[in-house]
Amino acid sequence: MIKLEYFNGESWxxxxxxxxxxxxxxxxGGDDFNYRTVDDSGVVLTDKSI
Structure with a gap:
């Protein structure tokens, strides 16, 4: 499974x-700023918060 996480300015x-x-x-949709995807091992796959 892939986890989708949002950075709220303080934490994911x-x-x-x-x-x-x-x-x-x-x-x-088109609003993916400050999101990232993480795999089951905790490895960040894609980070769009930078």
Whole structure:
């Protein structure tokens, strides 16, 4: 599972779990600023907060 997380300025907040990374990003529509995806091992796959 892939976790989608949002950075609220202080910490990362979980926004849900998805079967793959593509579906996680599609769920946001076009507003993906300050989000990242993380795999089951805790490895950050994509970080759009930078």
């Amino acid at each position: 907040v979980s926004c849900g779990e998805f079967g793959n990374e593509r579906i996680a990003w599609i769920s946001l």
